[in-house]
Amino acid sequence: MLRNYLKIALAVLLRRRFLTFVNLFGAALTLTVLVVAFAIFDSFVSPAGAQHRQNQIVSIVRILLTGPNSELVGGPGYKFYEGYAAPLETPDKVSFATTPNPTISYLDGRKVTSQLRRTDAPYWEILDFDVLDGRVLQTDDIDQGRFVAVINETTANTYFPGESAIGKKITAGGDSYEVVGVVADEAEISRLAYSDIWVPLTTSQTYRDQWILGGQIMLYVDDPSQRAAVQNEFKQALEGFVAADDPHRFDRAVSVAWTPLGMLASFIIGNMSSGFDDKFADDRVPQFLALAGAITLLFMALPAINMANLNIGRMLERAPEIGLRKATGASRLALTGQFIFENVVLCALGGLLAFAIAPLVLAYLNATLFTYGRLTLSAPVFVAGFIFILIFGVLSGAYPAWKMARLEPAAALRGLQHA
Amino acid sequence: MPEPLIALSEVQKIYRTDRMETVALQAVSLTIDPGEFVSIMGPSGCGKSTLLNVLGLIDKPTRGAVTFAGRAVSGLGDAQLAPIRNQELGFVFQSFHLIPDLRVIDNVELPLFYRKGAWRERRRLALEALAVVGLANRVNHFPTELSGGQQQRVAIARAIVGKPSLLLADEPTGNLDSQMSEEIMGLLERLNTEQGTTIIMVTHDQAKADRTRRIFRLFDGQLVH
Numbered sequence: 197m198l199r200n201y202l203k204i205a206l207a208v209l210l211r212r213r214f215l216t217f218v219n220l221f222g223a224a225l226t227l228t229v230l231v232v233a234f235a236i237f238d239s240f241v242s243p244a245g246a247q248h249r250q251n252q253i254v255s256i257v258r259i260l261l262t263g264p265n266s267e268l269v270g271g272p273g274y275k276f277y278e279g280y281a282a283p284l285e286t287p288d289k290v291s292f293a294t295t296p297n298p299t300i301s302y303l304d305g306r307k308v309t310s311q312l313r314r315t316d317a318p319y320w321e322i323l324d325f326d327v328l329d330g331r332v333l334q335t336d337d338i339d340q341g342r343f344v345a346v347i348n349e350t351t352a353n354t355y356f357p358g359e360s361a362i363g364k365k366i367t368a369g370g371d372s373y374e375v376v377g378v379v380a381d382e383a384e385i386s387r388l389a390y391s392d393i394w395v396p397l398t399t400s401q402t403y404r405d406q407w408i409l410g411g412q413i414m415l416y417v418d419d420p421s422q423r424a425a426v427q428n429e430f431k432q433a434l435e436g437f438v439a440a441d442d443p444h445r446f447d448r449a450v451s452v453a454w455t456p457l458g459m460l461a462s463f464i465i466g467n468m469s470s471g472f473d474d475k476f477a478d479d480r481v482p483q484f485l486a487l488a489g490a491i492t493l494l495f496m497a498l499p500a501i502n503m504a505n506l507n508i509g510r511m512l513e514r515a516p517e518i519g520l521r522k523a524t525g526a527s528r529l530a531l532t533g534q535f536i537f538e539n540v541v542l543c544a545l546g547g548l549l550a551f552a553i554a555p556l557v558l559a560y561l562n563a564t565l566f567t568y569g570r571l572t573l574s575a576p577v578f579v580a581g582f583i584f585i586l587i588f589g590v591l592s593g594a595y596p597a598w599k600m601a602r603l604e605p606a607a608a609l610r611g612l613q614h615a
Numbered sequence: 616m617p618e619p620l621i622a623l624s625e626v627q628k629i630y631r632t633d634r635m636e637t638v639a640l641q642a643v644s645l646t647i648d649p650g651e652f653v654s655i656m657g658p659s660g661c662g663k664s665t666l667l668n669v670l671g672l673i674d675k676p677t678r679g680a681v682t683f684a685g686r687a688v689s690g691l692g693d694a695q696l697a698p699i700r701n702q703e704l705g706f707v708f709q710s711f712h713l714i715p716d717l718r719v720i721d722n723v724e725l726p727l728f729y730r731k732g733a734w735r736e737r738r739r740l741a742l743e744a745l746a747v748v749g750l751a752n753r754v755n756h757f758p759t760e761l762s763g764g765q766q767q768r769v770a771i772a773r774a775i776v777g778k779p780s781l782l783l784a785d786e787p788t789g790n791l792d793s794q795m796s797e798e799i800m801g802l803l804e805r806l807n808t809e810q811g812t813t814i815i816m817v818t819h820d821q822a823k824a825d826r827t828r829r830i831f832r833l834f835d836g837q838l839v840h
Contacts, residue, residue: 200721200728207716520712523673524726524773525701528693606665606674609712 198537205538208514209545215506216542222499223546223592224553227584230492231554232561234580235571237488239385241456244570246323246382246389251420253322254427254453255388256281256413257295261446263439268446271295272413273406274397280433280449281413286426289416291318294409296391299369303355310351312368313391314400322416323389328352330362330377333396337376341398345373350568351392352378368393381568388414390568407446415453427453457481493591496584500592507539507596511603512611518600519608531601532594539593540586547585551578618685619646620781620813621670626679628665628836639665640676641836649780652807652814654824657833663817664785666833670815671704671783672696684780701729705774705812709786711766713758719745719769720754726777744772748802764795771802775812782806784816788823800826 209216243250259276261268272281277292284290296311320332328349337344345366352361352375361375373395382389397403415426430453437449454462461484511518521531555573562569573581628640639662647653647670655663668674669681672688681689683699691699705726713722723741745751748768758766767787774782784803788796800823806812816827824830832839 200717200724203721204714204716516712517714519673520706520714521725521729522697523671523700523704523706525697525729525777527697527729530697530729604674606668609673609708 201534201537202541204534205541208510208538209542211513212510215510219503219506219542220546220549222503223543223588224549226496226499226588227543227547227550227581228553228557230495230584231550231573231577231581232557232571234584235554235558235573235577236385236561237460238574238576238580239383239571240387240460242576243383243386243389243456244574245380245386246325247386249322249324249416250456252417252423253388254415254423254430254455255459256415256430256451256453257387257459259408259449259451261407262448262450263446265445268408270408271410272451273409273411274403275405275407276449277411277413278404280437281415281430284415284426284429284433286417286422286429287415288418289318289322289414291322291414291416292316292397292411293319293414294397294403294411295387297410299393301367308354310368310392311390312393312395314397314403315394316397318416319394319414322414325382325389326380328378328380329360330375332377332379333394338396338398342396343371343373343399344376344396346377346379346394347375348379348381348392348568350381366393368395371395371399373399383570384567385569385571388412413453423455457484460484492584493587496588496591500588503539503592504595507535507593508599511596511600514600515603515608515611518603519605519610522603522605522608528598528601532597535597535600536590536593539597540589543585543589543592546588547581551581554581617648619682620649620651620684622646622682623669623676624680624682626669626676626681628662628669628674629677638836640669643679643833643836643838645831645838647813647815649813650807650811651829652804652827653816653829653831654827655815655817655831655833656819656821656824659819661833662836663833665836666831667783667785667815667817671706671781672700673706697729701726702777703780705777705779705782707767707770707774707782707784707787709789711758711763711770711790713766713769713773715758717757718754719750719756719758719761722758722769723772723776725773730777740776741772744776745769747775747806748772762795763791764798767791767795767799768802771799771806775806775810780813782812782814784814786817786819788818788820796820796823 256272259272274292282290293315294313296313298309299312301308301310315333317333317335317338325332332346347361347366355361355366356364361378364375365372366375384390417423417426434449434451439445439447458479458481461480465480465483518531551573558571562571624644626640626643630637630639643666655666657663665674669676676689680687688699720741723744724737727737727740742751745754748771750765750768750772753761753765758769788799791799803814807814818824
């Protein structure tokens, strides 16, 4: 039966080619946007590369300190890490690093801006960098405050084209570092791993002094199911926050050890709320997913309504066939199914176009919007794309299908006279 | 007395629009027994096709009762009527109503899509029906590649593929030349005599009506004798 429906669906598409083009264009455009949006979302929530063990990591990237006279918000500093993250018992590994900061150096008289990140040793154990040459930073490098650096492939090619970077000197932020390793580029969207140059945390003279310092803390567990326990332990640790002076007095600290999805949810929903505290909500994921789902549906609704309208317009053309099918025993349910199937076929063609267009859009975004972008049509993106196709097909096909299936057979056979 | 296959009692059919009402059938009562071959005659617009549609359960009467094989069907909904249409009724239309995008075999299989059965069984029944109408060598053609008579034979194959107890033919020879219409009449007669299929045929042609067992004459929506 599906083969028969498919034949009819394709024949109907070929009958009115301009109308089909309009429908296909709408479907392809809508699905391309959704596929691209999901690819960005997926690369944030489940990044590839060094952050591929994301499901074993929760991160602390923002804290709020409040006191009688002031409030301070930002990434955690080393003091906060020492007091409230390092002592946690549930995580198997804990790491502190700064977030990447732009640093300027000069190469053959040319100004080059690179991102510099200072890390501890566990950072390299938690994240799984692809080492192309040399080695990553080790405990000794950190403990002894060695001026050594790991650089990414692009930086190596920029500074040392055609030769090995290992053992060469690189200047960043006024200091000179010996390159000990080269790793693959990490996409900007991989927030925990991304940088151009990584150096020991201890090469900074002031890193120990700050409560808030644009840093990031990673709490890693071997068993992913332990992430919730880590989050709870961190929450309890903050409840015992002891007043800090920096230089104002702060007597309360608010923060959350986030999963990537939790972070995204809190940033988006929290930023729509008022007050700092809202940005640190514990679990905004269900709310975020509901909002994302609603926006996705709304985004699909307009082209779906347009497509439904065009399909209803074709009802007269197909009335005799509908009448015939009903006269031969098709129930409303069977006909509704058939017309929805036909519409899903149309949307699937639009989806195939979207799958062809989306890589071009992603390549453009990789080249322009995200440094070292590696947005791709991964398996989850494909699966999501097919789900979007199905939802869009049903959404745009259900009402016309229901309306067509309700036609009285005799009237439909007459071409809807006396309908 | 055998139980009638189909019976109408005081059936009225009114088409309503915003501006006017058209009475298509008025107080029509009739019975048709299993195995009969009857015709419905009358001038254009007298309600012949409407009567056939009511008898074929694809149009609902405004008033009155329809009984099919002893079961009151005039109050049934779409979900109950669909299987009766599928298993008990077959339609042949003046304009054939073949689906141009499907091959002959797929057109003939159409009623079987709406009942349970394996693909092979559907195909076997469709080939059997095409053999009955003499088109076993045209299974992979598209309707537009056939003559009018052949298209009507495909339509008859589609109507009989599900082995219905009642075949309803709305001017089945109306669009055909005399030779082809004779072929179609012969085919209907064979179906009636050899397979015992009950046939109700709408026709303008007195000669063809005379070849059926009974003639119902309609005038202004009423049966006249």
